Amino acid sequence: MRLEPQYKELLNNALELSGQRATKQREHIYALLLQKRNHPTAEEVYVRAKEDMPTISLATVYNCLETLAETKLIRQVNFEREPTRYCPNLTKHAHFYCRESGEIVDVDLSDELLDELMKVLPAGFTAKHIEISYDGACNDCHD
Amino acid sequence: MRLEPQYKELLNNALELSGQRATKQREHIYALLLQKRNHPTAEEVYVRAKEDMPTISLATVYNCLETLAETKLIRQVNFEREPTRYCPNLTKHAHFYCRESGEIVDVDLSDELLDELMKVLPAGFTAKHIEISYDGACNDCHD
DNA sequence: GATTATGTTTGGAATTATTCTAATTACAGC
DNA sequence: GCTGTAATTAGAATAATTCCAAACATAATC
Numbered sequence: 001m002r003l004e005p006q007y008k009e010l011l012n013n014a015l016e017l018s019g020q021r022a023t024k025q026r027e028h029i030y031a032l033l034l035q036k037r038n039h040p041t042a043e044e045v046y047v048r049a050k051e052d053m054p055t056i057s058l059a060t061v062y063n064c065l066e067t068l069a070e071t072k073l074i075r076q077v078n079f080e081r082e083p084t085r086y087c088p089n090l091t092k093h094a095h096f097y098c099r100e101s102g103e104i105v106d107v108d109l110s111d112e113l114l115d116e117l118m119k120v121l122p123a124g125f126t127a128k129h130i131e132i133s134y135d136g137a138c139n140d141c142h143d
Numbered sequence: 144m145r146l147e148p149q150y151k152e153l154l155n156n157a158l159e160l161s162g163q164r165a166t167k168q169r170e171h172i173y174a175l176l177l178q179k180r181n182h183p184t185a186e187e188v189y190v191r192a193k194e195d196m197p198t199i200s201l202a203t204v205y206n207c208l209e210t211l212a213e214t215k216l217i218r219q220v221n222f223e224r225e226p227t228r229y230c231p232n233l234t235k236h237a238h239f240y241c242r243e244s245g246e247i248v249d250v251d252l253s254d255e256l257l258d259e260l261m262k263v264l265p266a267g268f269t270a271k272h273i274e275i276s277y278d279g280a281c282n283d284c285h286d
Numbered sequence: 287g288a289t290t291a292t293g294t295t296t297g298g299a300a301t302t303a304t305t306c307t308a309a310t311t312a313c314a315g316c
Numbered sequence: 317g318c319t320g321t322a323a324t325t326a327g328a329a330t331a332a333t334t335c336c337a338a339a340c341a342t343a344a345t346c
Contacts, residue, residue, distance in 0.1 A: 139267025
């Protein structure tokens, strides 16, 4: 697995900006998230990371994911009663969770729609972030 | 703590509809959620429940919350890295999570806005539910 | 180029949230 | 008042995550 140059630069800049080092493990985990974008859990990332880096520990996976999330290179996503999942898609989007297949699909959101969502906040409230999760059946799971 | 008649009827109907019994514990927990609407965790519900019902167990609290959520009398809400929280507000609303104070505030949503959110789903996808969480600073937490 | 200081990783233990299990209790219908 | 089923209980088990101390890697300094 190889981290493409533009992402490598993104990663390096983000880490430098926050005064942290670019390590093999961080690079590896970032590459792996970019390569297969299926919103894996930490445990799943751990399993995949070990394929090419057998000595990596689960604690390191958690550390790296936290670092990547802190530096805004990935987002954390939560669904009800499920372990936290991670995704590298930085565009504004929601998540669709299919109850049948368990699949999670990104849903693009327009700036206009997000603006409208911001407008409904009570006076004096400012949101840095909105998390939107749909929950239903995807197009493969209809009768 | 006393469950008001209209809510008692709501509870009884919901339980009967799903073929489950109305028990002291379920009633107590429902009343407690209605009375202080601060989105408590299961653990917090447990602590409060014990004040008036010292022998109730944590497992029962989880069971009751699950039953109430199943019968649509309460909703489960998740925030990143935090335990699942519960709230009895059944109107269509989002949750605002203040990073400063940790407070969670309901934000009302119009049907029009929800319609628009439904319209952005890809063809063939149908959502039963949308979960929207804002994350920022509430009006008490600005400089 | 060796030394030091700091940041990172590692493995395992600890913690937290939640679910499971088996025994007991409560209740609805006969 | 029985009987069968549902619900509760306490505690054990599991799952997700965090913490910790030791080892390792790297950057900065001499």
